[in-house]
Amino acid sequence: MDRSLVALGAPRAERADAVRNRLHLLTTAREMLATQGADKVTMDGLAERAGLGKGTVFRRFGSRAGIFHALLDDDERAFQEQVLSGPAPLGPGAAPADRLIAYGRARIAFQLGHYDIARAALDGTRPIAAGEGTISQVHIRMLLGLADLGVADLDMLAVQLTAALEGPFLLYLSAPDHADAALRVEERMAQGWEELVLRICRP
Amino acid sequence: MDRSLVALGAPRAERADAVRNRLHLLTTAREMLATQGADKVTMDGLAERAGLGKGTVFRRFGSRAGIFHALLDDDERAFQEQVLSGPAPLGPGAAPADRLIAYGRARIAFQLGHYDIARAALDGTRPIAAGEGTISQVHIRMLLGLADLGVADLDMLAVQLTAALEGPFLLYLSAPDHADAALRVEERMAQGWEELVLRICRP
Structure with missing residues (x-):
């Protein structure tokens, strides 16, 4: 028997356990979100519902915000995929200002669809x-660079536009309380973003 | 002896106690902030240091964020005073775009000076x-109204510009780790804000 394989076995098993625990915790957290709301998803609540120790939850996520950060991550990756290689103008192949407008519209819809999770993260x-x-920062910065605006500090402009796009729901606006209101807010924000981009990009 | 005065005495004394407790808790929280940093200012930590029960801290502030919200409030009022009746262009008496630029510059300095507290709030x-x-929302909305921009939805533009102004420190940027870096970031953000306002306000 090769002792080195045995020596390597323990950590490998622990990693597999860790992955399993993480998946189980995220699935449980999604169930709790859907049935009980974000308020109930706490470190203790999640550990109890998942039948795992609080220490395990702490090691996987670090904090309550970390749970929501992890929940957001999967959907962020799918969103990013659309932006990197989906159809234009959200994906590549349109003028920078049109892509900025399309990105904003898509991001506003994403944020509305993740209001509670993004806040709690x-x-x-x-x-x-x-x-x-x-x-958002990285993508907006890239598009601003292509737009040839004559702005000296594009990094700072990218941060400020990212904040203009994502900040309203994260900081200032309440969640729309029914689907019609959500649609109206989404449309107002998208229109506002388009106006902002056009004013910044006009020669 | 007038019994009605006795009956009224108890709640009045309790209100005086409440005010005293609140002031004592805020003073203690400021001391803890200055000597130990924002991390140590928790509901339990503050109650212990102030020699009061955790229930009292909870009744006064509701949550840990509420402590920082209350700490911010006093300074917000002083800031607002400058904006409402201080010298132009921050105070009244200058063109709307100049006041927007001056407001942004003042607000960026305010935020840098309250980075930890504003985050924790x-x-x-x-x-x-x-x-x-x-x-910020109310003031920016007022100035946008005076600027005659031909924008249909000034309320939404005000929310988006407020987010562009306040969101960077609240959401995306780390605290500058020394005074020189803070000055540089403050200047970059102020320049970026000025550019943003000028682009939005040009005819």
Whole structure:
């Protein structure tokens, strides 16, 4: 018997357990969200419902905000896929200003669809994506670079436009309380974003 | 002896106690912030340091975020005073675009000076100022109205510009780690805000 395989076995098994626990916790959290609402998804509540120890939940997510951050991650990846390789103007192949407008419209819909999760993923002790930048920051910065605006500090403009796009729901606006209201808010925000982009991009 | 005065005495004394407790808790929280940092200011930590029960802290502030919200309130009022009746262009008496630029510059400095407190005052379960709007939203909306921009939805533009102004520090940017870096970020953000306002306001 090869002892090195045995030695390697334990950590490998632990990693598989970790992946299984994480998936089980995320599935449980989604169930709790759908049936009980975001308020009930706490470290203790999730551990109890998942039948795992609080320590396990803490190791996987670090904080309550971390649970929601993880829930958001999967959908963020699907969203990013659309932006990187979906059809134009959201995907590649249109003029930068048109892509900025299309991106804003798609992002506003994404945010409305994830209002509670995105809010709960906010962590008062650190930025949304410290250092690397969010999907929105990176994409808006890229498009601003292509738009040839004559602005000296495109990085700062990208941060400010990202905030203009994502900040309203994260910071200032309440969740629309029925589907009609949500549609109206979505349309108003998309129109407002389009106007903002056109004013910034006009020569 | 007039029994009605005795009957009224108890609630009045309780209100005086409540005011005293609140002031004592806020003073204690400021001390903790200055000497230990925002992380240590928790419901339990504050109650212990102030020598009061956790129930009292809960009744006064409702949540940890509520403590920071209350700390911010006093300084917000002083800031608002400058905007309402201080010298132009921050105060009244200049053109709307100049006042927007001056407001942004002042607000960016305010935010940098309150980075930890403003972050910790965020509450993932509700907007910063549900319903009534924040100082920034109300003021920016007023100035946009005076600027005669030909924009259909000034309320939405005001929310989006408020987010562009306040969102970067609340959501995306880390705290500058020394005074020089803070000055540079403050100047970059102020320049970026000026550029944004000029592009939105040009005819």
